[in-house]
Amino acid sequence: MSTSPAAETDVVVVGSGPNGLAAAVTLARAGLAVHVLESQETIGGGARTLDLGLAPGIVHDLCSAVHPLALASPFFAEFDLAARGVRAIAPEASYAQPLDDTPAAIAWRDVERTADGLGADGPAWRALLGTLSRDQDLVVELALGDKRSVPSALLTPRTLRTAPLFGALVALQGTPAWDLPFRTERARALLTGVAAHAIGQLPSLALGATASLLGTIAHGVGWPIPVGGSQAIVDALVADLRAHGGTVTSGHHVRTWRDVPPARAVLLDIPAPAAADVLTNRLPRPLEAMLRRVPHGDGAAKVDFVLSGPVPWRDPDVGRAGTQHLGGTRAEMARTEAEVASGRFPDRPLTLVSDPAVVDPGRVRDGLRPLWAYAHAPAGDRTDPTERVTAQIERFAPGFRDLVVASRAVPAAEMIHHNPALVGGDISQGRVTMARMIARPTPLPDPYRLDRTGWYLCSSATPPGPGVHGMAGLHAASRVLRSEFGIRELPSLAPTPGRAQESSV
Ligand SMILES: Cc1cc2nc3c(=O)[nH]c(=O)nc-3n(C[C@H](O)[C@H](O)[C@H](O)COP(=O)(O)OP(=O)(O)OC[C@H]3O[C@@H](n4cnc5c(N)ncnc54)[C@H](O)[C@@H]3O)c2cc1C
Structure with missing residues (x-):
């Protein structure tokens, strides 16, 4: 898939993963001429669904397949996948933990059914994850923010109840005290399986946070699977980008800044060390060194x-x-x-x-x-x-x-x-630890802006980290709009009534 860039490009986005496309859509909707460059022949990075030639008509999700974050994230909530014809269906059970000698533990979407199935640990599960799931919107705002500011949605009395409970669950699941809230192996293993979505040390605070976030959403919007595969999400983003004048070129690998056409701003949807490579000798030296030092995860x-x-x-x-x-x-x-x-x-x-x-x-x-x-x-x-x-x-x-x-x-x-961002198989664009989730990729006040000549990072190497949620793209785009174009208000991301070309189906 390839189209020519607009004659005058305001913004180039390098990489068409969910964060790159989220940034591109936001900027195009603000009236800018946006061009996306993608190294692969297929668009969508970690959210592609392809025919691998294994059996006629069978398609496979190359990376992401299950989308709790896409359905819950503020970016996608406003973008409104459902209104664009993307059907994402939450199964009656979000996740399951089969065990050898005891019955499997099941996280049903219904928290009561889950608690009933967990026996002695039912009350603790209900009190922790059931309570948090009622405030799923706040938990998601808390977890998917830019780690540098307090989202306005959090300025509500409900936050006084939710934030300490979320913090307590993270602390309990992320430290050697992790056995405390639950007495049975089934409940303990059930939550640990969720923690392990972020590949890393068990227990650790970052994995405790992963369990707390995804465990909450499991009883909220659930863990939905898009009909037809993850590509449906990508196709909806690309349709909207095109409807707002954006263009995409595939098969264009960016090795150095010289491979990028002139633009007032460039957003890199790539890992931090790769950004240092692209901008070798162009960044302030300490920043270049910090980006190169970001360790890849397992x-x-x-x-x-x-x-x-x-x-x-x-x-x-x-x-x-x-x-x-x-x-x-x-x-x-x-x-x-x-x-x-x-x-x-x-x-x-x-x-x-x-x-x-x-x-x-x-x-x-x-x-x-x-x-x-x-x-x-x-x-x-x-x-x-x-x-x-x-x-x-x-x-x-x-x-x-x-x-x-x-x-x-x-x-x-x-x-x-099949994706240059997956260095050594690292699905998180950088090792997942609590310090690295906050100081991601560096502890600088603005984790997205790379220099004063319009270069930004917008990938999951920046807050809020891995997952198909589009939030790193949105956070980076808001800074580009403000700093490079003087636009302080984010555009609406909602589908425009009567504008069918914004939808992929
Ligand atoms: C096996 C696997 C399973 C996963 N399962 C899930 C899941 O079920 N749910 C979930 O939410 N998340 C899942 N993830 C994580 C999710 O896929 C990523 O967190 C998400 O895709 C990150 O989005 P991104 O836009 O930051 O980067 P990516 O999606 O990785 O996109 C980066 C894009 O940039 C392109 N690119 C890289 N370098 C260059 C270059 N130099 N020039 C041009 N283009 C370049 C790449 O080809 C790619 O298209 C999974 C990941 C993997 C690998």
Whole structure:
């Protein structure tokens, strides 16, 4: 997909991931001429859905597949995916944690049903995650801010109740005291599976925050899966960008600032060290050094399967969830994550699984369906993950192996070939620690602005960090509008009534 840039470009965005496109849409809607350059032939970065040639008509989500943040984020709430024809369906169970010797733990979207299933830990789950999910909007504002200012939406009395509770849950889940609120292994493991979405040390404050945010949303908007795949989100963003005069060129890899056409502002939707490479000798030296020093996190090793039927989970309730966390008990997950951190790919790696057909039967063709899975692996690991991921699923779903019709594996070291932002398989554009979530990518007062000549960073290397939420793009775009164009008010992101070309469907 490629179109020519407007004759006079106000802004160039390098990278068409969700953050790059969120920035591009915001700036185009403010009346600027915006051009997006993408290194790959396909648009959308971590939110692409492609035919991998494994089976006719079956498409696979290359990276993101499940979208709690896209549905809950302030950017997408205003952009209004539903009004643009994107159907994202939340399964009745957001996520499941199968266990070897005890019944699986299930996070139903309904918090009462979840609490009922957790026995002795039901009251604590209800008091913590149930209470927070009623204030999901505040929790999301708190977590997805720019980490430099207090969003105005938080200036409400409800915040006095929500912020301390959220902080308490983060502190409890992020420290060695993490066993305190829950007495049973099932509740402990259930929340640890969520924490592990951010690959890192268990327990740690950053992973405690991840569990608290995603665990809250699980009982709010849920963990939805877009009909047709994540690409539906990208297509809606690109349609809106084009409707507002924006253009996109694919197959254009930016190595240096010389590869970028002249513009008043350039936003980089790429990792921090890559930004230092593009701007070598152009940035203030201390900043260039800080960007280069941002450490990459450990990685994801992906396996896309084609199956001849649904995964035969030992506990059928596990198959009613849109996402499964396969890692066993809390202690086992902490151990395998420590193995990853020490550079060893575990025999039983922590594995995330999603069958989109649970909510989207259209993904099934001629009885075949895609299954999305990835395992945590050391940064840059070259191991083919297929056998270990297959065995980990088989552990909780005996007979799984017999359903596999085809598969494609991408070791952590090779993730970079379909997205240069995934260095060594790092899905977070930088190691996830609490300090690095706040001082991301640097502790400077403005984490987005790189210099005084109009260069900005807008990727998940900046706050609020990883996930398909578009918020880094929005925060960076608001600074570009103010500092480079003197525009202090953000444009409306809502669909314009009667303007069908803003929608992709
Ligand atoms: C296996 C996997 C599973 C995931 N699952 C989920 C999930 O279920 N839900 C969720 O919310 N998040 C998930 N994520 C994380 C999510 O995909 C990312 O956090 C998100 O895509 C980050 O958006 P971004 O725009 O910052 O970067 P990206 O989406 O990575 O986009 C960066 C873009 O920039 C392009 N680019 C990079 N360098 C250059 C260059 N030099 N020149 C030109 N173009 C360049 C890339 O090709 C890419 O298109 C997952 C990630 C992975 C890898």
